[in-house]
Amino acid sequence: MDGKANIHEQFVSILDTISGFKSNITMLQNQVRVLEKVVKKQIKTYQKEAAKNRIKGNKKPSGFAVPMKISDKLCDFMKKPKGTEIARTEVTKYIIKYITDHNLQWKENKRIIKPDIKLKNLLDLKKNEEVTYFNLQRYMNKHFIKRNKEKNENVKLM
Structure with a gap:
């Protein structure tokens, strides 16, 4: 019986570890998605500013x-x-x-x-x-x- 309990505890321990890894992976995936959105917004604003500067920079006065x-x-x-x-x-x-x-x-x-x-x-x-x-x-x-x-x-x- 001692062997069955030991094996059962090992399964429970491994399943708990897998469950922890799974929740950590889910949390990391969410963080990556949020970061991706922020980076895309920043890229958009930088591109807009660069386009404005290109237009303004080379213009002669009028x-x-x-x-x-x-x-x-x-x-x-x-x-x-x-x-x-x-x-x-x-x-x-x-x-x-x-x-x-x-x-x-x-x-x-x-x-x-x-x-x-x-x-x-x-x-x-x-x-x-x-x-x-x-x-x-x-x-x-x-x-x-x-x-x-x-x-x-x-x-x-x-």
Whole structure:
């Protein structure tokens, strides 16, 4: 009887060990699945970022970011040499900084700009004209010399 009990205990022990291995394998399989999902998500986000960077990186500036020749009046205002080419975005940043540095905003409504003499002369404002951040570009437009106008002027001179 002692031999049967010993064999039975060995079977039980082996079955318990197999059961433990089986639960460990199941747990490991679940961990691998979760890890696989996380890695796939990360790969997707990295691929999207890489695609965006490829598109953005090789683009030449367009629209407001294209450097244009600016008027002599604007060059004097910005303390730049005459004939300078600069992007509209940079000019706008400079003017906004000028407005904030010289406290040229209404206290009640900070969207409205109350220009000083220097800014009034630059924008060629008429009496009682209201300047806001929204319509600032309208007044700045005349200070940007378009390239085709430059070419036409050169042709006329010849």
